[in-house]
Amino acid sequence: MPELPEVESFKRYFDKTSLHQKIKKVRLSAPDMLFYTQEKDVLDNLEGNIFVETRRHGKFFFALLKKNGALLLHFGMTGKFLYYTPDKKSHRSFALLVEFENGNCLAFQDSRRLGMIGWVRDVDEFIQRQGYGADALKISEKDFVAVVHKRKTAIKTVLMNQRVVAGVGNEFSDEILFQARIHPESTANVLTAAQLKTIYGHMKTILKEAVKQNADRDKLRQYFFLENRRADLKCPEGCRGFTEFKTIGGRSAYFCPSCQKRYA
DNA sequence: CTGCGTGTTGCACA
DNA sequence: GTGTGCAACACGCA
Numbered sequence: 001m002p003e004l005p006e007v008e009s010f011k012r013y014f015d016k017t018s019l020h021q022k023i024k025k026v027r028l029s030a031p032d033m034l035f036y037t038q039e040k041d042v043l044d045n046l047e048g049n050i051f052v053e054t055r056r057h058g059k060f061f062f063a064l065l066k067k068n069g070a071l072l073l074h075f076g077m078t079g080k081f082l083y084y085t086p087d088k089k090s091h092r093s094f095a096l097l098v099e100f101e102n103g104n105c106l107a108f109q110d111s112r113r114l115g116m117i118g119w120v121r122d123v124d125e126f127i128q129r130q131g132y133g134a135d136a137l138k139i140s141e142k143d144f145v146a147v148v149h150k151r152k153t154a155i156k157t158v159l160m161n162q163r164v165v166a167g168v169g170n171e172f173s174d175e176i177l178f179q180a181r182i183h184p185e186s187t188a189n190v191l192t193a194a195q196l197k198t199i200y201g202h203m204k205t206i207l208k209e210a211v212k213q214n215a216d217r218d219k220l221r222q223y224f225f226l227e228n229r230r231a232d233l234k235c236p237e238g239c240r241g242f243t244e245f246k247t248i249g250g251r252s253a254y255f256c257p258s259c260q261k262r263y264a
Numbered sequence: 265c266t267g268c269g270t271g272t273t274g275c276a277c278a
Numbered sequence: 279g280t281g282t283g284c285a286a287c288a289c290g291c292a
Contacts, residue, residue, distance in 0.1 A: 003270075032287075035273095059271080077270050078289075112288050114271055153281060162272080170270055229270090250283065252269070 002075035004167030005210035017083035021100040030095035035116035042119045058166025069121040076114030082107045136167035145196045156184035157249035174225040183262035190264040
């Protein structure tokens with residue numbers, strides 16, 4: 001599920017549990033998840049070191065080390081943290097395990113292994129080198145309109161393109177466009193500046209609210225397309241339309257063809 | 265038992 | 279460089 005709000009919630013969990021403790025031992029059980037990184041770069045740079053602060057850019061999480069660079073994690077579709085005190089009876093699965101000197105462990109778990117693990121010398125340099133766009137919660141309205149307006153593909157695809165804006169995933173893109181009443185297949189560059197500002201406003205509002213609620217889905221029920229990802233449902237806007245499913249840009253899209261207008 | 269997906273990369277090709 | 283579409287990763291779920 002992880003989109004920007006979930007990653008922010010994972011960041012809080014990490015901040016609460018894993019800062020300022022000396023790292024004793026690191027185990028990597030999923031070397032296939034390494035992202036532009038050698039296994040020894042992760043192990044050697046973490047062991048004996050201390051996490052001092054964390055950062056998030058879009059869906060990427062970084063834990064900055066006291067001495068050298070930062071641990072990079074991406075949660076893919078099923079990634080999560082589990083901080084625990086080990087006992088001899090049960091052992092937990094992990095892709096990456098950080099054992100602290102105080103005896104507790106932080107497991108980065110990812111059953112589907114679609115996440116990423118890495119080490120970067122410099123976070124900003126990494127983001128720039130990879131070409132990721134500004135974070136969805138930090139980008140200015142002006143910059144948002146400018147970068148989105150250049151694109152000649154479906155607005156949904158543009159919102160989800162991490163190299164345009166970082167942090168919006170499939171589910172939130174559907175919800176944002178539903179609230180903006182714009183059809184997800186509308187071509188980005190034919191939308192007016194006013195329409196893009198509307199999209200920007202909804203993007204900010206929804207993401208902020210989801211972050212405030214700690215990405216707790218039970219508290220985000222009011223968002224129709226986060227909650228209902230099915231076709232043929234009655235549109236809650238009372239437009240008498242029914243939800244539709246379509247693959248857009250290779251991703252599953254849900255929308256109301258009746259109240260979301262399509263432009264070009 | 266089959267098919268699908270909340271994410272991303274990397275490739276071939278227009 | 280921009281955009282499209284696919285396969286790949288592995289697993290839970292309907």
